[in-house]
Amino acid sequence: MAGEGEKKAVLEMVQADGADEGCVTFVLHDEDHTLGNSLRYMIMKNADVEFCGYTITHPSESKINFRIQTRGGIPAAEPLRRGLNELSDVCQHVLNTFQRPLSFSL
Amino acid sequence: RPLGKMAARMENVEEIRNRVILGEFGVTNVHTTDFPGNYPGYDDTWNVEKFQKNFRIDVVHLDENSMEFDMVGIDAAIANAFRRILLAEVPTMATEKVFIYSNTSIVQDEVLAHRLGLIPIKADPRLFEYRNTGKEEGSEIDTIQLQLKIKCSRNPRASKDSSDPRELYLNHMVYSKDIKWVPIGNQADVFADCCIGPVHDDILIAQLRPGQELDIVMHCVKGIGKDHAKFSPVATASYRLLPEITLLEVVEGEKAERLKQCFSRGVIDLEDINGTKVAKVVNSRLDTCSREVLRHSDLKNVVKLGRVRDHFIFTVESTGILPPDVLVTEAIKVLVAKCQRFLNELDSTAME
Numbered sequence: 001m002a003g004e005g006e007k008k009a010v011l012e013m014v015q016a017d018g019a020d021e022g023c024v025t026f027v028l029h030d031e032d033h034t035l036g037n038s039l040r041y042m043i044m045k046n047a048d049v050e051f052c053g054y055t056i057t058h059p060s061e062s063k064i065n066f067r068i069q070t071r072g073g074i075p076a077a078e079p080l081r082r083g084l085n086e087l088s089d090v091c092q093h094v095l096n097t098f099q100r101p102l103s104f105s106l
Numbered sequence: 107r108p109l110g111k112m113a114a115r116m117e118n119v120e121e122i123r124n125r126v127i128l129g130e131f132g133v134t135n136v137h138t139t140d141f142p143g144n145y146p147g148y149d150d151t152w153n154v155e156k157f158q159k160n161f162r163i164d165v166v167h168l169d170e171n172s173m174e175f176d177m178v179g180i181d182a183a184i185a186n187a188f189r190r191i192l193l194a195e196v197p198t199m200a201t202e203k204v205f206i207y208s209n210t211s212i213v214q215d216e217v218l219a220h221r222l223g224l225i226p227i228k229a230d231p232r233l234f235e236y237r238n239t240g241k242e243e244g245s246e247i248d249t250i251q252l253q254l255k256i257k258c259s260r261n262p263r264a265s266k267d268s269s270d271p272r273e274l275y276l277n278h279m280v281y282s283k284d285i286k287w288v289p290i291g292n293q294a295d296v297f298a299d300c301c302i303g304p305v306h307d308d309i310l311i312a313q314l315r316p317g318q319e320l321d322i323v324m325h326c327v328k329g330i331g332k333d334h335a336k337f338s339p340v341a342t343a344s345y346r347l348l349p350e351i352t353l354l355e356v357v358e359g360e361k362a363e364r365l366k367q368c369f370s371r372g373v374i375d376l377e378d379i380n381g382t383k384v385a386k387v388v389n390s391r392l393d394t395c396s397r398e399v400l401r402h403s404d405l406k407n408v409v410k411l412g413r414v415r416d417h418f419i420f421t422v423e424s425t426g427i428l429p430p431d432v433l434v435t436e437a438i439k440v441l442v443a444k445c446q447r448f449l450n451e452l453d454s455t456a457m458e
Contacts, residue, residue, distance in 0.1 A: 011451040028448065034190045035444050041183035045152035047142040081452055086152060088445040090184060094177075095438045097163045098431075 013077075024076035026066040032056060036064045042090070043083035048074050119145065121412075126347060128411040130400040138181055138415070172423040173430040176348075178416065185345060185418045191437040192343035194331035197236075198427050199229040199250055201324045201336075208321035211280075213312045218322075221312075222254075223336045225282050226305040226425040227326050232436075233296075237327045246291025250302055250326040254285050258314035278314050283307035285324075305426035339433055341423040347413035349393045355408055357385040365408065368399035391419070 012027040028035070036054040043052045051069035068076040121127070123145070127134045140150045160179035167174040177185060204219040211218070229250055237248040244251075258277045271278055282304040289297070312320065331338035351373065357365050362385035366374040373393045376383040395413070400406045422430040 011448055011455070031444070034187045034195070035441070037183040038187040038441070039445075041138070041181050042152065044141045045150065047151045077452060077456070081449065084445045084449050084452075086154075087184075088442050088449070089154065090157065090180075091438050091442045091445070093158055093161065094163070094180070094184075095435065095442075097161060098175075098434060098438070101163070101165055 020073060021075040021077075022070040022073055024068060026068070026076075026080065027063055028066055029063045031064050032062060036066065039066070039083055039087060042087045043068060043079050045086075046079050046082060048072065049079050052079075123148075124415055125350065125412040126415050128395060128397055128413065130397070130406060135415075138183070166419075168431060170424075170429055171426060172421070173434075174419065174421050175434075177345075177418045177420060180416060180418070182415070182418075185420075187441055188434070188437050189343055189345055189420075191440045192340050192422060192433060193338055195440050196339050196428075196433055196436050197231045197328050197330050198337050198339045199227050199231050199234060199326045199328055200334075201225065201227065201252070202327045202329070203325040205323040205325075206321075207323070208319055210318045211312050211314050211320060212318075218312060218320075222322070222324055223334070225285070225309055225311075226427055227252075227303070228300075228305045228427055229297075229302045229326070230300075230428070231328050234328045236329075244290075244325050244327070246293050248327060249290065250293075251288040251290050252285050252303070252324040252326065253288050254280070254311075254320055254322040254324070256280055256284050256314070257319035258316050260316045275314075275316060280311045280314060280320060281307060282309035282311060284311075288323075339425060339427050340430075341425050343420070343422045343433075345418045345420045347415065348417035348419060349390045349395050350412045350414055351387045351390045351393060352410040352412075353385065353387060353408060354410055357408055358382045361404070361408075364402070365399065365405055368402065368405065370394050370396075 009027075009029050011029070014025045014027060015021070016023065033056070036056070040052055040054050043049055048070050049068060050071045051067065054064045054066045056064055066080075068079055070076055070079060122135055123140050126136055139145075140148070142150045144150065157179065162176075162178050164176040164178070165173065166176060201223045204222055206215050206219070209215055209218060213221075227250065234250075235248045237244060256277050258275055261274055261276050264274045268274060285304050287302045289302075293302075314320070329337040351369070359382055362374075362376055362383050365385050366376060370393050372389055373387065374385050375388040377386050378384075395411065397411060399409050399411070420434075422433060424430045424433055428436070
């Protein structure tokens, strides 16, 4: 899942044996509260998600453990993908709203 | 704290959802609680239309070095992400390698190199690339070369009994204006119109006396604030929540005068109604929320202090490398790139 040995891992999935696909811990490398907290907010706004949280396991390592538990057997990668898309759309809308008044005043 | 009293009273619910309360002994209601399922009767699922309808940005002040703008209708998690990115993840160019050919000043080599690294360099980082790790030699696409060559000498025209160093010596103060850009490769053509060099001319780097000299070459590379604070493009970037002051009863006369003194100037004004002065909240945005009013036993039950949880007043001060509105734009793009990176990773592993 993490790729060849020489390539640095970006995203890993850790699943407990026997648990269904709905309870997964994702390990996001080279990330901190910046993406962790904002992504957690977007995923929590999803009604299918029963639990969502993230931890920085040790401050010297720049990676976060991001846990998602879904309701109704939905695979956990789905709210993750949807949260990332929604966060990206929010940023795009913020960017458009920010640049609009500035283009008028030029 | 007795939770039973606070829970789910109709008048309270709106306040719990939208306001941070500043109490006498602490700040309450801080965290976002409007997630689906927390409040019966409210649909808190993410709704793009509702967000886009409520969201607005008002630019209050903008000049070449700083800007103040309001971001309304967004959550603290995302506003904080923008603040963190402005401080640590928007790239700039700064001096990384300092080649000291001659330093006979009293400033140590490493102290001098440290100071040179902190000088902001006016070069648009979007026109450069990151230097690949392990690559020792810089090329024209990832390096800016600067030179500082200065020698202090005695001023032959100084009067014999002067004791002012400005008269006695030439070049005894080394300023950032003495740093010259040395174009490499095709940089002279590409950057012909924009002068690359330190943002400010008057940063004092070192002091010299006659006979001392500096002969230094610097290589500037692209980096981010997370790696070293010299790469941070902002002097600072911060936000505060919009304060909200509500008067729970009518306050008149001398009490109103004392109430006015408890807040920052311009927040509370005294209106003349039928001969008596009555206090009125005019502009709560100016308040610094010192909670001074809660220190007076007869005034503390008259006001309710709070902050609006989704109204952020951002202040961005640039170091001069990029204008502040460009910095905010770049910060938002960095967050989009972060999301994209994980979306691509999810897509590539899904196809395996």
